Amino acid sequence: MEGLRNDGRRWNELRRIHCQLSTSSTNADGSSYIEQGFTKVLCNVTGPAEPSSRQKVKQDAATVTCEVYFAAFSGTDRIKRGRNDKKVQELQTAIQKTFASVILTHLFSRSEITISIHILSQDGGTLAACINATTLALIDAGIPLKDYVCACTSGQSTSIFDNEGSTPDPWLDVNYLEESDIPSLTVATVGETEKIVALSMENKVRIEMLEGMIAVGISGCAKVKGIMDAEVRRYGKTRLEAATGE
Amino acid sequence: MPIQIIAPAPFVTADDEADDEGGVRLDFDNDGDIAMDGDAPRRAAGRQSGGIVTPGEVVTEDPQWMRGHGTYLSQPLAPGGSQSIVSSLAGTISKTNKLLSIRALKFRYVPEIGDLVVGRILEVQTKRWRVDIAAPHSATLLLSSINLPGGILRKRTSTDELQIRTFFSEGDLLVAEVQTLSNDGLASLHTRSLKYGKLRNGVFMTIDAGMVRRMKSHVLTMNTSNGGGEVDIYLGVNGYIYIAKHTTPLTESGGPEGKSVSITRLEEEASEAIYSNVNEEISPETRAEIARIACVIGALAKNGVKVDDEMVHLGYEAALEEFLQGMEWGGDGEAGKRVVEAALAKRMEG
Numbered sequence: 001m002e003g004l005r006n007d008g009r010r011w012n013e014l015r016r017i018h019c020q021l022s023t024s025s026t027n028a029d030g031s032s033y034i035e036q037g038f039t040k041v042l043c044n045v046t047g048p049a050e051p052s053s054r055q056k057v058k059q060d061a062a063t064v065t066c067e068v069y070f071a072a073f074s075g076t077d078r079i080k081r082g083r084n085d086k087k088v089q090e091l092q093t094a095i096q097k098t099f100a101s102v103i104l105t106h107l108f109s110r111s112e113i114t115i116s117i118h119i120l121s122q123d124g125g126t127l128a129a130c131i132n133a134t135t136l137a138l139i140d141a142g143i144p145l146k147d148y149v150c151a152c153t154s155g156q157s158t159s160i161f162d163n164e165g166s167t168p169d170p171w172l173d174v175n176y177l178e179e180s181d182i183p184s185l186t187v188a189t190v191g192e193t194e195k196i197v198a199l200s201m202e203n204k205v206r207i208e209m210l211e212g213m214i215a216v217g218i219s220g221c222a223k224v225k226g227i228m229d230a231e232v233r234r235y236g237k238t239r240l241e242a243a244t245g246e
Numbered sequence: 247m248p249i250q251i252i253a254p255a256p257f258v259t260a261d262d263e264a265d266d267e268g269g270v271r272l273d274f275d276n277d278g279d280i281a282m283d284g285d286a287p288r289r290a291a292g293r294q295s296g297g298i299v300t301p302g303e304v305v306t307e308d309p310q311w312m313r314g315h316g317t318y319l320s321q322p323l324a325p326g327g328s329q330s331i332v333s334s335l336a337g338t339i340s341k342t343n344k345l346l347s348i349r350a351l352k353f354r355y356v357p358e359i360g361d362l363v364v365g366r367i368l369e370v371q372t373k374r375w376r377v378d379i380a381a382p383h384s385a386t387l388l389l390s391s392i393n394l395p396g397g398i399l400r401k402r403t404s405t406d407e408l409q410i411r412t413f414f415s416e417g418d419l420l421v422a423e424v425q426t427l428s429n430d431g432l433a434s435l436h437t438r439s440l441k442y443g444k445l446r447n448g449v450f451m452t453i454d455a456g457m458v459r460r461m462k463s464h465v466l467t468m469n470t471s472n473g474g475g476e477v478d479i480y481l482g483v484n485g486y487i488y489i490a491k492h493t494t495p496l497t498e499s500g501g502p503e504g505k506s507v508s509i510t511r512l513e514e515e516a517s518e519a520i521y522s523n524v525n526e527e528i529s530p531e532t533r534a535e536i537a538r539i540a541c542v543i544g545a546l547a548k549n550g551v552k553v554d555d556e557m558v559h560l561g562y563e564a565a566l567e568e569f570l571q572g573m574e575w576g577g578d579g580e581a582g583k584r585v586v587e588a589a590l591a592k593r594m595e596g
Contacts, residue, residue, distance in 0.1 A: 104318060
C-alpha cells in the first residue's frame with residue numbers, strides 16, 4: 001500500500017467526476033449537477049435578465065451575481081449557514097469575480113446573470129466543484145464564455161521525507177480529511193491553457209512547495225476540462241438527435 | 247515538467263451500463279498514460295460527432311471567414327499574427343455565406359419584430375407597462391398601443407392614464423405582438439388587434455424559447471375530446487404559453503386564423519369585457535383537457551421536440567390513447583416519453 005492516500009488514490013489521481021447538464025426543468029435558464037467524489041453541488045443560472053435592483057445596472061455590460069447556499073446537512077456537523085456567513089460570502093465573491101472575467105458580459109448591457117449554487121455535500125474541494133458546476137450551468141444556459149473554467153485542488157503532504165532533500169509529490173484533488181490535514185489550494189484555469197483565473201489558499205505552506213502544488217493543480221484542471229467537455233458533447237448530441245426526431 | 251494526471255475511475259450507474267459497452271472505458275484506469283494526449287484527438291473528432299462545438303474551441307483559423315454570433319476573435323499569438331475565430335457557446339455551427347455563427351443548444355429569447363409573445367405585466371408606469379417576455383430586457387407596452395374600450399380610434403385622454411390599472415395591472419398575462427425594437431434590443435409591444443389582449447380562463451406555462459417553432463399562426467384552436475369543447479393555445483415565440491378555454495365573442499370575429507375585422511366591428515368588440523379579470527365558468531372536462539394539452543406541450547419540450555401546430559395535435563391524440571389505455575399520465579417521466587414517441591411515429595406515417 002506504499003504511496004497510496006487514505007482513500008486508495010495515487011498522488012496524481014482525480015476522484016470520480018460525474019456531471020450532468022439541464023438538471024432542473026423549470027425557472028432556471030441553465031442548470032447543472034456535479035459530483036466530485038462525495039462533494040455534490042447543484043447550480044442554476046438565470047439570465048441574462050432584467051436586473052433585480054437598480055444598483056446592479058451596468059450601462060455597458062451584464063452584472064454577474066452569485067448566491068451560494070450550504071445545505072445544513074452537507075458537512076460532517078449540522079451547521080446552518082446564513083446569507084451573511086463569512087464562508088458563504090467568500091465563496092460568492094470568488095465565484096462572481098472568476099466568472100465576471102470569463103463571461104462575455106459586454107454582449108448583454110444592462111442585464112443581470114444570476115448564478116445560484118446549492119452545496120449538497122462537502123468532501124473537500126467545495127470551491128472547485130462550485131466553479132465546475134457553474135461553468136456547466138452557464139454553457140447550458142447558452143451564455144457566451146471565453147472558454148471553460150475548470151477548477152481543481154491540490155495539497156502538499158508534509159511528509160517525513162522532507163529532510164532527505166526531495167520534496168514529496170503534491171496531492172491532487174484533496175478530500176475532506178486531507179483538506180483538514182495538509183495545506184491545500186484551489187486553482188481555476190481557463191480551458192486547457194495555463195491561464196489562472198482563480199487561486200485560493202487558506203493555509204501556510206513553504207514557498208518552495210507552492211510551484212509544485214500549482215503545477216499539479218493546473219494539470220488537474222486540464223483533465224477536468226476534458227471530462228466536462230465530453231459530458232457537454234454527449235449532452236449536445238442527444239439534444240440534437242431529439243430535435244431531428246431520430 | 248510534464249505532469250501526468252490519472253483519470254478517475256469511470257462512473258457506473260444502473261442505467262449507464264449500456265453506454266459503457268462492457269467496460270471499454272475501463273482502460274482509462276490502467277496506468278494513467280492516456281492522461282495528456284487523450285484530449286487532443288477528441289477535440290478534432292468532436293466536430294464530426296454530431297457537429298457540436300464547445301466554448302473555447304477554435305472554429306477556424308482561416309481569415310476569410312467573418313465572425314458572427316456565438317464566436318469571438320482570439321488574441322493573436324504573435325503581434326501581427328492572424329486571429330482565429332473561437333466559439334463561445336456550445337452548439338452547432340451555421341454558415342451564411344462567409345459569416346460563421348454558433349447556434350446554442352439552449353438560449354434566451356431575443357425579440358424580433360412581428361413575434362407573437364405571451365407576457366406578464368411587471369410594473370405599471372404613467373403611460374406604459376413593463377412586460378416580462380423572457381428576454382434579457384423587459385418589453386414596454388405603451389398605453390397608446392392597446393385597444394381602449396369604446397373603440398380603436400378614440401383619443402387617449404388623461405382619464406385613461408389615471409385608469410391605467412383597470413386595463414392591465416401587475417401580474418396580468420397578455421398576448422401581444424412585438425411592434426418595434428430599439429437599437430439596443432428593447433422591445434415595444436402592441437395589442438391593437440382583437441387577436442391580442444388580456445389572457446384569462448386558462449393556464450400559463452413556460453418552455454425553452456427555442457422549443458417553439460415559428461409558424462404562420464401562433465394561436466391554435468383545438469377541438470378536444472371527452473366533452474372538453476374548444477381550447478385556445480397561445481404559443482408565444484418567447485416560450486411562454488397560455489392554454490385557455492375558447493372564448494366565443496373574440497374569436498367569432500377576430501378568429502385565430504386572422505380573418506380581418508372591419509374597424510366598425512372592432513369598436514363594438516373592444517368593450518370593457520376584454521379587460522375583465524374574472525374567469526368564466528370552466529367545466530371540469532375542459533379543465534382536464536387543458537391540463538392534458540399542457541402536459542403534452544411540456545413533454546414535447548422536455549424531450550427536445552419542437553412544439554408546433556402538428557406536434558401538439560399528434561401529441562394530444564397520443565396522450566388520449568395513452569389515457570384510454572388506463573396508464574398513469576403526468577406529463578413528465580416515462581408516460582411523457584411514450585406519448586412523444588407515439589406522436590413522432592404518427593408524424594412519420596404522415
